[in-house]
Amino acid sequence: MDVEDNVPVGMSDEVLIAQHEGRMVKSEEKAQGEDGEVMTTHTRPGTVVMYKPTESHGYMPRTVSVSAIRLLLRQGWRDVCPDCRKRHIDKNGVESTDPNLCSARDPVAVRVCRVCTKRIFDNRRFTFDGKMGGDDENVIEDEAYEASTPEERTKASLDLHYWTWHPREAAMMKIAPLPAALQPTAPGEVRVGK
Ligand SMILES: [Zn+2]
Ligand SMILES: [Zn+2]
Numbered sequence: 001m002d003v004e005d006n007v008p009v010g011m012s013d014e015v016l017i018a019q020h021e022g023r024m025v026k027s028e029e030k031a032q033g034e035d036g037e038v039m040t041t042h043t044r045p046g047t048v049v050m051y052k053p054t055e056s057h058g059y060m061p062r063t064v065s066v067s068a069i070r071l072l073l074r075q076g077w078r079d080v081c082p083d084c085r086k087r088h089i090d091k092n093g094v095e096s097t098d099p100n101l102c103s104a105r106d107p108v109a110v111r112v113c114r115v116c117t118k119r120i121f122d123n124r125r126f127t128f129d130g131k132m133g134g135d136d137e138n139v140i141e142d143e144a145y146e147a148s149t150p151e152e153r154t155k156a157s158l159d160l161h162y163w164t165w166h167p168r169e170a171a172m173m174k175i176a177p178l179p180a181a182l183q184p185t186a187p188g189e190v191r192v193g194k
Contacts, residue, residue: 109150
């Protein structure tokens with residue numbers, strides 16, 4: 001008898017909320033006060049990985065504040081990935097938002113930032129099936145905006161990351177300057193997209 005399908009995945013919403021809601025994490029910060037160095041302790045809500053429903057790409061893992069769990073569950077988010085019916089655990093045993101940890105999905109290409117080792121995934125694809133206009137004869141269907149490759153897309157995203165977060169290294173690596181529309185207005189800030 002195959003009972004596999006009847007095994008509940010994850011815990012009930014109420015248990016999940018009870019376990020995490022109100023969970024706080026402490027962080028300590030050194031600051032220069034009048035009498036020398038002062039240690040301040042900040043307390044903020046902890047975080048948890050939840051799986052967000054998307055229209056075209058199944059469920060996507062996101063790190064969210066535990067204070068949002070109740071609301072997000074109501075909006076259809078899950079605590080276990082409904083696509084592979086598991087939590088996504090990385091090789092260190094930690095639940096992670098790495099999109100390549102889902103066994104139910106084809107892996108996406110990835111580039112790694114050489115400065116901070118952030119992983120830049122090829123998850124910004126565009127719809128292109130060669131017929132964007134449907135029955136409308138006036139829509140031009142040529143290859144002027146032909147689909148890009150994973151190499152091009154991740155390079156564009158990583159270049160943007162370098163210029164936004166590591167402008168000095170970007171200059172040293174001789175990365176082509178960003179188009180004006182994408183140039184950061186302040187360090188760590190991008191005007192369009194991200
Ligand atoms: Zn999954
Ligand atoms: Zn980086």
